[in-house]
Amino acid sequence: MRNVVLYLLLALLVLGCEKESGLTSKIELEDLYAIKDDPSDPVKHRVYELYSKYGIPVYFNDTIGKIFVKKDVTGKDVYRYETLDLSWGFTSYSQLKYSYEYMTDPDEQLTALGIIEEYLELAAKPLHPFNFFVTKSAKTIDIKDEEKIYKEGEYKIHFRTVLMTGDWTESQITSLPNEMMREMVKNKITNYKDLLAAFNSVSDRVWYGKSWAKLDPHWYDYVETTDKPSYYFSPSALSDTWYAINEFEPEELEEFRAALRLAMGQFGFVAGGQSSLYTPGDNEKDLVSYISEMLNRSRDEFIELWGESPLVMAKYEILYHIVADELGVKL
Structure with missing residues (x-):
């Protein structure tokens, strides 16, 4: 009798499981x-x-x-x-x-x-x-x-x-x-924290959000040898939509921009802050400017323009490893 009761309980348990499984949705x-x-x-x-x-x-x-x-x-x-x-x-x-x-x-x-x-x-x-x-x-x-x-x-x-x-x-x-x-x-x-920390450590922290002329007392020396206003010597001149671009002959503009890149590059920057008279305000703004510059140019073009600035190239190589090698972006 005891065995019969045990079998009945097992049968009810199996039926209950089958009934329950019939109510359960298999979510794909x-x-x-x-x-x-x-x-x-x-x-x-x-x-x-x-x-x-x-x-x-x-x-x-x-x-x-x-x-x-x-x-x-x-x-x-x-x-x-x-x-x-x-x-x-x-x-x-x-x-x-x-x-x-x-x-x-x-x-x-x-x-x-x-x-x-x-x-x-x-x-x-x-x-x-x-x-x-x-x-x-x-x-x-x-x-x-x-x-x-x-x-x-x-x-x-x-x-x-x-x-x-x-x-x-x-x-x-x-x-x-x-x-x-x-x-x-x-x-x-932002997922590559170690490499991003290395990028952020290249430019001295005190260089962010500062006037270019205060960081470099000789900032406007190049302009003194031309007939152009001193305030022209700013990151704005690197833009193809710069308002004064038509005041330069092609070779003159190329020389002007090359001098500007060297002046900016000594601090490891490829763009200015909100006001072109200042450096980027912080690491994030600096990072955004690098990403924009990298994605707009091939590797050879970037090196041709910025290759004489060791700090710029140090930052570039760190980001190149992430962007090109890890994320698969063709540069």
Whole structure:
């Protein structure tokens, strides 16, 4: 009798486990993020083409799918809705509340997909995000109820998602892929803490945020041998949009810029601060200027322009190892 009771208990236990397993959903996250084709819809078809080529989904809504959980006591299906959580950062959870104005116009959506495709073609695979989320605008509210609005072509790189907002100007459509790549490189570089510390240690801490002329009493000596105003001798002269560029003959401008690079390079800087009369304000601003200069030039071009400045080249080699060797960016 005792054995019979034991067998009955075992049978009930097995049946209970089978019943429970029937209520349990096997969640396949890869299926959840997979994109299905819809040839009748130009936007969905383009999204599918990008997904097929790069393996990266693009969303125009933060609710990306639903997962079956179980049936309730009345027999109705119960689902859990999966949404994009942008509060996760590279090192923390921000606890921001997000709200969105969704992008619904097909023409705007196709413009967004064009920008994204150009970025994916431009950026090496280590710089590809897990997904893109495109909205008309977005708003965040922090724990102090302070708001921030993202709109008119702004973007923000999150831990897994690149958030983009619409209403792009023609110039933004052209420049955004390169701009986003620079920002992505900057975010990725922060993972290489030892190398970044080495970069930050090259230029003396006291050189940041200082007047060029105060750091170097002979700063304007070069200009004294020309007929140009002394204030021309500043990092602004390195820009192709500099207002005074037409006042120079080509060879004269080249010599002027070469002298300027040597003057800046003695401190290990390739750009100025907010005011061109000052050095970069801190290490982060210095890093951003290097990333921009590196991505705009080949390695040979960079060495040709800055190769006579040992501190600049020391910083460049540190970043080159990260950007080219680790992140796979072709320079």
